[in-house]
Amino acid sequence: MLTASELSDRLAQNAEAVCRHYLSAGRRAGKYWIVGDVANNKGRSLYVHLTGPRAGRWADAATAQFGDLLDLVRESCGLIDFRDVAGEARHFLSLPQPDPQCSREGDGRADAPIARPPSERAQRLFRMTRPLAGTLGDAYLRQRGILRAATHAALGFHPSCYYRDLATGGTSTFPALIAAVTDADGCVTGVHRTYLGHSGEGGVGKAPVEAPRRALGGLLGNAVRFRFPAGAPIPVTAAGEGLETMLSLSHVMPAMPMVAALTANHLAAFRLPEGCRRLYIAADADTAGRHGIEGLSRRAQRRGVLPLVIAPELGDFNEDLRRLGPDRLTRNLRDQLAPEDAKAFLPP
Incomplete structure (x- = not known):
């Protein structure tokens, strides 16, 4: 069975096909695939490297999100567990890959977008949280002088939230403070995750990872x-x-x-x-x-x-x-x- 690193490499070898499948609202511009965001909205904020040593790497200038194509699959499909991410990637790699040149020179029609609204993906994660009071997330904020955070309905706690190291491809789980991003009607459109870990002398700090804060969904x-x-x-x-x-x-x-x-x-x-x-x-x-x-x-x-x-x-x-x-x-x-x-x- 392929490791996370091997899956990422295989996806990078087919970077344009991955983009045409998961980010079909975008288009190729030179060495990049340009689209609005990981939710496959139109725009120019997110770019994916299609060739060279950084093939498969992407970044979103509006949200500061970045990663490889495994992360892109996870965010696009709203997946939480790495097993589901790996399964989706393996399923994609088993599909016949379109010829990029034919796609560019054909009738110009893109693959149909995958209907995975960002609100549904964010709601799924936020539904998995528990009330903040008495949790590690509450303790973290109390150490920051914020004593009444548990009264806010927008905050929750996940005891074992999935985390993937973008540099090594390694996966792990950490406790996380989860904040719901909502629109004017109160509908959840995204979430913000602060990964937590124990610090010295029994305190609570951010998890010992490169990016302890990450956002998901429509911000x-x-x-x-x-x-x-x-x-x-x-x-x-x-x-x-x-x-x-x-x-x-x-x-x-x-x-x-x-x-x-x-x-x-x-x-x-x-x-x-x-x-x-x-x-x-x-x-x-x-x-x-x-x-x-x-x-x-x-x-x-x-x-x-x-x-x-x-x-x-x-x-x-x-x-x-x-x-x-x-x-x-x-x-x-x-x-x-x-x-x-x-x-x-x-x-x-």
Whole structure:
């Protein structure tokens, strides 16, 4: 039976055929296959190397996801267990491979897309989670100063979540904090995974892997949402990149609706809620997410929404919460919020 590394190599030898089968909404552009994302949506964000020493390697500029063709099969098909991923890859490799030249010079019709909506794949994983309270995921966030995370329905815990090392092809499982990414109607469109492991002195930290944070599914325009009442106007909300950043803000402003968009690109593309009048955008001290803040600010202004950037004293709001404490964080926010929002959302 082929190992994971051998399966990956076999798929890479047929990289264009893999792309035409699983990413049929894309097209070949020189040495690359270009498509919108792993869910086979149209666009130009994801590119796959088709030739050379990096054949089969892919990356998505919008989500920062990357990997080999085994990862692409897993994400495209919404598979969780490696046995299922390997089975799908073996099944594909047993199929007759189309002649790439004939495909390019023929009538131009692509293979029919595989109907595997990203929402279904994400929902499957999130349904497998357990409530966060009392789990390793809860302990991890408590160590970060976030004490009420278990009250958020968007967070769950998976005790043994599949992980594949993109460099070696090795597979393993780790406990994982799972956050549901939802659209404006509350439907799960994606998930964000933080893989966890025990650290020194009995503490909990991120798993000892190269990429302890990974996203799956449809993130663009959507976000992890906290305190969003379903079907109601949201006149005031806060948005930012990081999960822990927004959970830290929610710790001291538990009644304010908030979202974590997970990356700068997704922050810029976040779809504002209906009825929004003021939008607080959480900034970090560095400049990495500046284009996300600027992009979301421009979109808010076009909709007549007032964007207000709030900044931490240290590197990010979680660092403020841990090192300066909730009272100091509250005072800093009081100076930055509109007076009516400070009165409504901050403690006296």
